[in-house]
Amino acid sequence: MAGExxxxxxxxxxxxxxxxxxxxxxxxxxxxxxLYYSIYRCAAKQxxxxxxxxxxxSATMFKKTSQQFIQENTDEIEKLWRERRSxxxxxxxxxxxxxxxxxxxxxxxxxxxxxxSDKEKEREKAINNIEQSCYRYVPPCxxxxxxxSEVIQPFYLIRDILLETEEVKQHPAFILPLIKEMDxxxxxxxxxxxxxxxxxxxxxxxxxxxxxxxxxxxxxPLLENITVMPIVGAIDTDRAELITQNLLYGAIKNESKVVxxxxxxxxxxxxxxxxxxxKAAEAIHLIGAxxxxxxxxxxxAQTMISLGIDMDMLTTLSSMSQGLRxxxxxxxxxxxxxx
Amino acid sequence: MDxxxxxxxxxxxxxxxxxxxxxxxxxxxxFGEVDQARITTAISELARNIYLYAKQxxxxxxxxxxxxxxxxxxxxxxxxxxxxxxxxxxxxGYSTSGGLGAGLPGVKRLMDxxxxxxxxxxxxxxxxxxxxxx
Amino acid sequence: MRIPILxxxxxxxxxxxxxxDDKTAVQFQQDLLNMIHKTGSTGVVxxxxxxxxxxxxxxxxxxxxxxxxxxxxxxxxxxxxxxxxSITLIDLGISFRNIKTAMNLxxxxxxxxxxxxx
Numbered sequence: 001m002a003g004e005x006x007x008x009x010x011x012x013x014x015x016x017x018x019x020x021x022x023x024x025x026x027x028x029x030x031x032x033x034x035l036y037y038s039i040y041r042c043a044a045k046q047x048x049x050x051x052x053x054x055x056x057x058s059a060t061m062f063k064k065t066s067q068q069f070i071q072e073n074t075d076e077i078e079k080l081w082r083e084r085r086s087x088x089x090x091x092x093x094x095x096x097x098x099x100x101x102x103x104x105x106x107x108x109x110x111x112x113x114x115x116x117s118d119k120e121k122e123r124e125k126a127i128n129n130i131e132q133s134c135y136r137y138v139p140p141c142x143x144x145x146x147x148x149s150e151v152i153q154p155f156y157l158i159r160d161i162l163l164e165t166e167e168v169k170q171h172p173a174f175i176l177p178l179i180k181e182m183d184x185x186x187x188x189x190x191x192x193x194x195x196x197x198x199x200x201x202x203x204x205x206x207x208x209x210x211x212x213x214x215x216x217x218x219x220x221p222l223l224e225n226i227t228v229m230p231i232v233g234a235i236d237t238d239r240a241e242l243i244t245q246n247l248l249y250g251a252i253k254n255e256s257k258v259v260x261x262x263x264x265x266x267x268x269x270x271x272x273x274x275x276x277x278x279k280a281a282e283a284i285h286l287i288g289a290x291x292x293x294x295x296x297x298x299x300x301a302q303t304m305i306s307l308g309i310d311m312d313m314l315t316t317l318s319s320m321s322q323g324l325r326x327x328x329x330x331x332x333x334x335x336x337x338x339x
Numbered sequence: 340m341d342x343x344x345x346x347x348x349x350x351x352x353x354x355x356x357x358x359x360x361x362x363x364x365x366x367x368x369x370f371g372e373v374d375q376a377r378i379t380t381a382i383s384e385l386a387r388n389i390y391l392y393a394k395q396x397x398x399x400x401x402x403x404x405x406x407x408x409x410x411x412x413x414x415x416x417x418x419x420x421x422x423x424x425x426x427x428x429x430x431x432g433y434s435t436s437g438g439l440g441a442g443l444p445g446v447k448r449l450m451d452x453x454x455x456x457x458x459x460x461x462x463x464x465x466x467x468x469x470x471x472x473x
Numbered sequence: 474m475r476i477p478i479l480x481x482x483x484x485x486x487x488x489x490x491x492x493x494d495d496k497t498a499v500q501f502q503q504d505l506l507n508m509i510h511k512t513g514s515t516g517v518v519x520x521x522x523x524x525x526x527x528x529x530x531x532x533x534x535x536x537x538x539x540x541x542x543x544x545x546x547x548x549x550x551x552x553x554x555x556x557x558x559s560i561t562l563i564d565l566g567i568s569f570r571n572i573k574t575a576m577n578l579x580x581x582x583x584x585x586x587x588x589x590x591x
Contacts, residue, residue: 238472245373248556255576282568286559288552288576313570351495358526359492376526376557377564383528384565387495445529445565 062177063116069167070113077161078104084157092146099137100154106133112158115185131192138196148197152190159186217243219250225331226324227256232265240276244283251289258327259284262320264295274309281314290330291315294323345414346386349395354386357398361413364400368409370471377449378411378469384446385415385465393419393462403468410470413450418462425457476501478508484585485509485547486578488520493527498534505538509547516585517542520578522553532567539572548588550574552581 070077081100090096107129114126141151159182168174217239220228229247251259261280266273281291292315304311317323328334346357361382365375382398389396396417403410422428428443443465447453452468474497479486485508491497505517519535521527527535539549550573554562562569573588575581 241472244560245371245556248559252556252576257576257580279563282570283556283559283563286551286554286562286569286574287556288554288574288580313568355492355494362525372555373557373560376555376561379526380528380561380565383526383530387528387530442529448564448566449561 062171062174063118063181065167065171065174066162066178066181067113067116069165070109070116070162073165074109074113077109077158080161081154081157084161085154088153088157090150090153092141092144092150095141095144095146096150096154099141099151102137103133106136108133112185116181127188130189134189134192134196138193139200142197142200148194151193155186155189158182213239213242217246219246221250221254221256222260222324223328223331223333225255225257226260226327227251227254227258228260228262230262230265234267235273235276237272237276240273240280244276244280247280248283248287251284252287256289257331258290258292260320260323260327261291261293262295262323263293263300264297264320266295269300269303271303271307271309274304274307278309278311278314285313292317292323292326294318294320345397345399347395347397348386348389351390354383354390357386357400358382361400361411364402365411365469368402368411368471370411370469374469374471378413381446381449381467381469382413384442384449385413385467388442388463389415389417389419393417395419396462408470410451410468413465413467415465416462421459421461421463422455422457423459425455429455474500475504478505480508480512480514481582483515483589484582485512485514485517486520487517488522488578490523493524493531495530495534498531502534502538502541506541506545509542509545514547515589516548516550518550518552518575518578518581518585520552520581521558522555522577524558525555527558527562529565529567532562532565532569536567536569536572548573548585550581550584550588552576552578 085097085100086093111126111129111133114122117123117126138151159179162168162182163175163178168178212233216232217229220230222228227250229243229250231243235243247259247261250256261277263269263277269277277293281293284291294317296316296318315326317326325335344360346353346360348354348357358379362375362379365378370378382400386398389398396415396419399412399414399416401412401414403412429447430444443455446465446467450467450469452470453465454467455463455465457463474491476487476489476491476497485505487501487505489501493501508514509517519538535551542549551569552575554574573584575584
């Protein structure tokens with residue numbers, strides 16, 4: 001594209017000569033400067049164009065060479081890599097060694113070499129293959145409690161190995177593009193390993209969270225028509241939501257007429273917590289059961305009254321035994337002592 | 340599935356259509372039973388506000404994604420008389436239609452995010468989002 | 474669409490099996506009051522097991538039904554309100570504190586008996 005505008009220099013000089021002869025002095029002077037300018041522009045364009053072409057060619061060459069080089073020297077690189085790894089002290093070397101061996105057996109270096117391919121499909125396939133290997137072999141490292149930094153570290157060694165080869169030393173022009181490409185590759189790999197780690201942590205956290213939620217508010221079908229739910233720990237909005245839903249579905253499942261909520265174990269009863277309890281009690285009323293809240297300590301009673309929380313529709317009692325007695329009475333039962 | 344179909348509201352039946360489409364979307368996104376009811380009810384309240392005050396307008400229900408969160412966005416738009424005092428309309432117990440006064444504050448409580456733009460004579464735009472728990 | 478109202482001795486029995494829309498709700502209010510007046514029933518059980526959503530408008534209609542029925546000397550018990558509906562109503566700020574509820578039809582009738590016959 002840029003080449004089309006380039007005038008052959010000889011032709012330009014000829015043109016300059018002709019105009020000089022046939023045109024009046026003043027006119028020529030003005031035109032002269034314009035011509036200089038266009039020659040300058042053409043020359044500049046040509047340089048940029050040629051340079052770009054050259055760079056493009058060298059990049060392709062560099063990519064091809066790198067791909068070929070890694071493939072031809074796989075064994076040598078692997079050997080060097082192993083040596084370097086053993087030189088780096090690590091408290092988990094055994095597991096990491098197994099991990100790296102698995103990765104190399106899966107053709108890590110072949111995939112790395114294909115990352116330099118100029119065919120987009122081949123590159124994608126290489127990345128995909130490496131991701132698959134990571135999915136397979138990173139989790140065992142996670143289970144062995146190896147920090148993610150130590151899992152990643154061996155891969156940096158490969159970069160050094162490749163940069164220090166004779167091949168690269170002979171072609172200094174390769175150094176920059178090689179570093180650039182390698183960094184792209186490792187950034188991808190490292191991000192991927194990090195993702196595997198963080199996703200697993202997140203899942204663990206969620207599993208623990210729901211386990212804690214279930215443990216800290218179990219639903220106990222105590223007697224026919226009576227269900228008890230002791231609540232332990234702090235209550236936030238998410239937990240209140242879950243507790244309320246558990247209570248309602250559980251009460252229906254057990255056909256409970258009375259639901260006893262024990263808040264003895266709730267650390268702090270503030271306005272928000274009190275509102276959640278009142279809301280739960282109202283919801284229980286709507287589904288057709290009755291709610292009794294037990295475990296009201298003196299300070300909770302004080303809080304509720306001073307905050308002006310309307311507990312009219314709630315039956316509240318201080319102890320579980322009182323609550324149970326009331327619940328039994330409401331369901332037509334009573335506790336009788338037998339000597 | 341149609342992308343963000345907006346439902347034109349101009350009679351009582353459209354309220355039912357709007358809330359049914361909300362329920363279908365909530366169900367397909369995996370919302371729990373309780374949140375399905377919340378979303379459906381919020382749509383019903385907004386659609387009724389349109390029907391009662393603006394006479395006509397539209398409700399748009401669409402999925403939203405933010406990071407790994409999934410949610411439902413409800414947009415209610417009308418060119419009706421607008422609300423004179425938005426702050427007051429969001430107070431509990433305030434309603435010009437003589438309902439239980441649940442209308443807008445109710446929608447705000449049912450959803451996780453709520454915003455309203457309204458000016459007298461120019462109509463009302465309500466946007467509300469409900470996020471799926473884990 | 475009309476909601477069928479059944480007579481069971483001194484009581485009336487209503488099971489709402491459809492998603493309530495405004496017109497149906499208002500029509501139902503009318504029909505039930507007429508039926509109470511005509512039969513002189515002293516109690517009604519309204520079963521909402523199949524109702525999946527109650528918004529503030531329908532809640533108001535139902536709340537009014539209770540008050541109006543009481544004016545006619547008839548007690549109303551709601552049964553089978555689903556947890557999702559119940560939580561939504563509470564979120565809306567409608568707690569129906571003075572309304573009688575029971576978990577299912579059977580318990581609803583039992584509750585009416587307790588209320589009316591002691």
